[in-house]
Amino acid sequence: MSLLVFGERGQVGIDMQRQMGPDAPFLLLGRDRADLANPDACADLIAKARPAVVINVAAVRDETLAAKDEDYAMLVNGTAPGRMAEACAQIGAPLVHISTADVFDGSGDVPWTPKDTPGPLNALGRSKLVGEEAIRRAGGAHVILRTSWVVSAHGDNFLTLLLKRAAQETRIEVPSDQISAPTSAYDLARAAQISAIRVLEDKSLSGTYHYQSKPHVSLSNAAREIIAVAGLSCEVIDVETRGAIPKPLNTRLECILTETQLGLRSPDWRRGISYILNDLGQTV
Numbered sequence: 001m002s003l004l005v006f007g008e009r010g011q012v013g014i015d016m017q018r019q020m021g022p023d024a025p026f027l028l029l030g031r032d033r034a035d036l037a038n039p040d041a042c043a044d045l046i047a048k049a050r051p052a053v054v055i056n057v058a059a060v061r062d063e064t065l066a067a068k069d070e071d072y073a074m075l076v077n078g079t080a081p082g083r084m085a086e087a088c089a090q091i092g093a094p095l096v097h098i099s100t101a102d103v104f105d106g107s108g109d110v111p112w113t114p115k116d117t118p119g120p121l122n123a124l125g126r127s128k129l130v131g132e133e134a135i136r137r138a139g140g141a142h143v144i145l146r147t148s149w150v151v152s153a154h155g156d157n158f159l160t161l162l163l164k165r166a167a168q169e170t171r172i173e174v175p176s177d178q179i180s181a182p183t184s185a186y187d188l189a190r191a192a193q194i195s196a197i198r199v200l201e202d203k204s205l206s207g208t209y210h211y212q213s214k215p216h217v218s219l220s221n222a223a224r225e226i227i228a229v230a231g232l233s234c235e236v237i238d239v240e241t242r243g244a245i246p247k248p249l250n251t252r253l254e255c256i257l258t259e260t261q262l263g264l265r266s267p268d269w270r271r272g273i274s275y276i277l278n279d280l281g282q283t284v
């Protein structure tokens, strides 16, 4: 299988490279070779490379950046995946694309199913939803995997930022009203590759799926558990979510379809966290 991946240096891109053997027939492109702010160039790359399957893990994921420059976020998260999907449809290659639970408005306390109606609260969620819609409109085989709270040993994410603060401060405030589950980039990278194989084998599996670890947990309780497992002794204070950018509070995802159709089970996030802490050389 020849595989073309957009998003070489992101959390998921890095972990995907770790999973590929040295002889794996895949090409991973970073921003230097494939800038998603130039959607036509990304489509041209697909047309020239003619891969069997394409995975897109590149995206603007910074809510502040997306709020400041929504046009840019729309280009990268909305237009580019749509043009990629059109190019994929033309050569008959499925597209696997990572999206977010933040396409939902976060109301209620039950997990969102793939059939629920999205209603993003902020610019980032809106741009990701536009990307999803453009992929579906392109008409080719695709798997859209929505997820949440992606964590890894690389770069800035909830876990690495938490550990930095917990090592320096004695008490930190963490929202207790956001409920979801941390999903390891390593597990997500693997899920994207398995989805690619499944949809390549059977294009009728094309559709929108949810992939999230289990069990669901509040952000503050996840923080407590991570701090304890890392052997740190910082107190976590429950607070309400605040800030200029509205955030969906309930981003629990129901993942039954993903298990029955794609054969992907939701991993336990505590296991994923242990692996990441091992990667970081923390006590576990």
Ligand SMILES: NC(=O)c1ccc[n+]([C@@H]2O[C@H](COP(=O)([O-])OP(=O)(O)OC[C@H]3O[C@@H](n4cnc5c(N)ncnc54)[C@H](OP(=O)(O)O)[C@@H]3O)[C@@H](O)[C@H]2O)c1
Binding pocket: 007, 008, 009, 010, 011, 012, 013, 030, 031, 034, 035, 036, 037, 056, 057, 058, 059, 060, 061, 076, 098, 099, 100, 101, 128, 147, 148, 149, 150, 151, 155, 157, 185
């Ligand atoms: N992180 C989360 O909590 C979270 C939650 C839900 C869904 N997701 C989704 O999961 C996927 C992977 O996210 P992640 O956590 O791995 O994010 P990440 O670590 O920020 O990686 C995103 C990658 O996208 C690249 N990128 C950004 N703008 C680009 C552009 N104009 N052209 C080319 N590449 C560009 C970045 O390149 P540079 O390295 O050059 O900046 C980075 O390598 C994304 O689709 C994201 O929306 C993430």
